[in-house]
């Protein structure tokens with residue numbers, strides 16, 4: 001199977017970038033399915049229903065979320081009606097939707113799980129290791145299991161990757177919006193990268209206008225975060241080909257830039 005995992009889609013430019021480039025990538029790479037993190041797709045925080053539907057129409061099969069899962073309150077109303085959206089598995093309180101789901105593609109089953117990290121994150125969550133262990137032990141086995149580990153710290157990401165190497169197909173870090181240069185197999189089995197990177201405004205800081213961030217960090221001023229809007233946009237993703245046994249045999253990072261305004 002050939003598949004793509006797209007890193008955090010940020011705002012309208014991220015969505016436009018996906019709509020423009022995903023059809024070409026599907027054709028050139030011969031993709032069987034596409035997963036994307038969409039927790040920042042609506043104005044940089046959260047996912048509104050209309051944008052969820054827009055991204056489905058662009059060709060994404062399953063979307064994952066992250067710490068901004070609840071940033072647009074309407075998601076509570078539509079999450080249970082979706083079959084292609086995964087919110088964090090290890091929330092402490094009850095919340096609509098599911099943290100793991102199974103997609104069927106050509107008689108193959110693909111489990112997609114979304115988990116939040118604990119290190120340097122604000123959300124109170126259940127232990128991410130226990131949460132993933134629980135899914136592996138209790139849910140029916142699938143041909144592939146792809147985990148979006150939405151977390152800040154590279155150390156925590158590696159700990160999760162190694163703790164579950166051989167038990168899952170891939171563990172991809174998301175959330176930091178910067179693609180790392182460490183895509184590799186852990187223990188020759190599980191594909192890992194600390195962070196897939198972002199799909200959104202390129203000439204800002206993690207998608208936000210650089211002036212907003214510099215002012216806040218340098219002058220300690222409270223600033224409103226606005227998305228960088230010059231149109232220069234990046235698409236960050238991982239391409240993977242898995243064999244009959246579900247092992248990744250070909251894989252590469254993708255980092256495309258384009259002016260979409």
Ligand SMILES: [Fe+2]
Pocket residue numbers: 039066067068150174175
């Ligand atoms: Fe995030």
